[in-house]
Amino acid sequence: xxxxNSPAALAxxxxxxxLKHASALTRLLRRxxxxxxxxxxxxxxxFIAIANPVMFELSGIMNFMAPAAQLGILAIxxxxxxxxxxxxxxxxxxxxxxxxxxxxxxxxxxLPLPVAIGVAFACAAAIGFINGQIVIHTGxxxxxxxxxxxxxxxxxxxxxxxxxxxGATQLRGVREAATRTPLDAFIYKIFAGDAFEGLxxxxxxxxxxxxxxxxxxxxxxxxxxxxxxxxxxxxxxxVLSRTRYGNWIFAAGGDPEAARNSGVPTRRVKTxxxxxxxxxxxxxxxxxxxDAGSTDARRGFQKEFEAIIAAVIGGCLLTGGxxxxxxxxxxxxxxxxxxxxxxxxxxxxxxYLVFLGGMLLMAVFFNNIIRKRVTGER
Amino acid sequence: xxxxxxxxxxxxxxxxxxxxxxxxxISIHAGEVHCLLGDNGAGKSTFIKTMAGVxxxxxxxxxxxxxxxxxxxxxxxxxxxxxxxYQDLAMIPLMSVTRNFFMGREPVKGIWPLRFxxxxxxxxxxxxxxxxxxxxxxxxxQAVGTLSGGERQxxxxxxxxxxxxxxxxxxxxxxxxxxxxxxxxxxxIDMVRKRGLGVVFITHNVRHALAVGDRFTVLNRGxxxxxxxxxxxxxxxxxxxxxxxxxLADLSAELGGTV
Numbered sequence: 001x002x003x004x005n006s007p008a009a010l011a012x013x014x015x016x017x018x019l020k021h022a023s024a025l026t027r028l029l030r031r032x033x034x035x036x037x038x039x040x041x042x043x044x045x046x047f048i049a050i051a052n053p054v055m056f057e058l059s060g061i062m063n064f065m066a067p068a069a070q071l072g073i074l075a076i077x078x079x080x081x082x083x084x085x086x087x088x089x090x091x092x093x094x095x096x097x098x099x100x101x102x103x104x105x106x107x108x109x110x111l112p113l114p115v116a117i118g119v120a121f122a123c124a125a126a127i128g129f130i131n132g133q134i135v136i137h138t139g140x141x142x143x144x145x146x147x148x149x150x151x152x153x154x155x156x157x158x159x160x161x162x163x164x165x166x167g168a169t170q171l172r173g174v175r176e177a178a179t180r181t182p183l184d185a186f187i188y189k190i191f192a193g194d195a196f197e198g199l200x201x202x203x204x205x206x207x208x209x210x211x212x213x214x215x216x217x218x219x220x221x222x223x224x225x226x227x228x229x230x231x232x233x234x235x236x237x238x239v240l241s242r243t244r245y246g247n248w249i250f251a252a253g254g255d256p257e258a259a260r261n262s263g264v265p266t267r268r269v270k271t272x273x274x275x276x277x278x279x280x281x282x283x284x285x286x287x288x289x290x291d292a293g294s295t296d297a298r299r300g301f302q303k304e305f306e307a308i309i310a311a312v313i314g315g316c317l318l319t320g321g322x323x324x325x326x327x328x329x330x331x332x333x334x335x336x337x338x339x340x341x342x343x344x345x346x347x348x349x350x351x352y353l354v355f356l357g358g359m360l361l362m363a364v365f366f367n368n369i370i371r372k373r374v375t376g377e378r
Numbered sequence: 379x380x381x382x383x384x385x386x387x388x389x390x391x392x393x394x395x396x397x398x399x400x401x402x403x404i405s406i407h408a409g410e411v412h413c414l415l416g417d418n419g420a421g422k423s424t425f426i427k428t429m430a431g432v433x434x435x436x437x438x439x440x441x442x443x444x445x446x447x448x449x450x451x452x453x454x455x456x457x458x459x460x461x462x463x464y465q466d467l468a469m470i471p472l473m474s475v476t477r478n479f480f481m482g483r484e485p486v487k488g489i490w491p492l493r494f495x496x497x498x499x500x501x502x503x504x505x506x507x508x509x510x511x512x513x514x515x516x517x518x519x520q521a522v523g524t525l526s527g528g529e530r531q532x533x534x535x536x537x538x539x540x541x542x543x544x545x546x547x548x549x550x551x552x553x554x555x556x557x558x559x560x561x562x563x564x565x566x567i568d569m570v571r572k573r574g575l576g577v578v579f580i581t582h583n584v585r586h587a588l589a590v591g592d593r594f595t596v597l598n599r600g601x602x603x604x605x606x607x608x609x610x611x612x613x614x615x616x617x618x619x620x621x622x623x624x625x626l627a628d629l630s631a632e633l634g635g636t637v
Contacts, residue, residue, distance in 0.1 A: 243494055247484050321473070
């Protein structure tokens, strides 16, 4: 054994002291959402500096938050699944497919709105379940299995749309079909339009927010998808970080074998995550189809990649076992801000795609460094 | 002599036509470290997996506190107090020490849907249990990946002890460790023994075995070559037994008398 005052022992002691001092910083660095927060700060400062100041007025914020929310709902599902060690590349096609099921139930079959929503969610959940079962029982990478479903579901959406409309790839008349009864109209308000309209009218009346000359507020309320997005982010963040199920998600993604040996029902956890991701896609389908009043085959196109990129920006590791729901939500906000923000500048909006790729690369690079520092990997 | 906590009698295990174990007997007593030595392929892994409920013995008896038991799953063995720490430790480097410690057995409080993991309790217990074995976890929220190999081994052992193990099976806990790390783990094995647990210590390092062992059983080609008590056998003799040298037969006979 080493002498208590040997150089080696002293060095070890000194190293320990240093660790103690660094622990506050380490604790901050250990937050997986750190990268996303930094990204948000940078992007926000960029647009504050060069964009038309209208962007950060209430109306501008709602403008970029609405697409951010739609992507964010997908990104929340994607991030939970990624922490659980799997991917789902079929979420974008799932949005189109669930949208088709939903619109066909309403328009073609004339079902009431709540039933149509239920059927859309049930179909999505069933496909998510099948995805999960294939991945678990074949041991194939979820990347490949869900890539197959990316094409299968996109194809089914096209075929289904042509069948439902007699040859077209767009199904219209959703809004009318969704508000036939008072119950439908009530449910409709939960999935479409603006929330807190009374509050906004009151705020405008008291001159707290901008209004038109006739006294109408410029912003009549918060688009419901933003409420759904924020609510889902809060619930999922709590589930991931504070519940037993959340611990199981981390464990299943970190090392399925070790998790199973410790009594974690890894298969059930992964299957439930595939179902959850598919249901997030169905929620986006319902929200956007009701908002647009129609559905088409290109709905959700390439959203799976954006959702995964948002999750990665939010600190999720591609290898699983590490990540954050809040980070993914912030990642989605960054997306929305850049997508819409560019229209408030003189910059060509197509730079958006360049930004997308660049941001992904930077995020992965950053995450790698952080992970190595935090976990002492060498 | 007191009843052993766990006794394995003439355990045989066949995988198809392969006889992995051809009659292995050992008894584990409370407060003793029983070293199971053997070269690679001697059947150590198969044997501990049979004890841990992963495999079912083809023939032979298993007695827990003198009562015959038949485990059909690792969970049953665990519930009966037989905990195994495998070489991979069942630890996830990216997760915090606390989350690893309670993985699969998370304490919760509150009523569903507001039922949360009791993180305050988890952190406190983890810190206390680590302090008990002399590891100062400054922050139980730090990832297991930041711990040294020996510390990880100790966390895995203390997790098993905390969750009520009576028999602790350690699968080559020192095989991948340096000298200082090894002495840390061996010291902790000694502490576990003093708390009255029966420890099965699998190793192929004779010196590690002699450092903490009370009894030594050598496995070779699926058979027990006999069990020796501490002091009744030298490192050289153990080494020769494990290697299965020429003198194997006479040594085995010699050992038979010391059980």
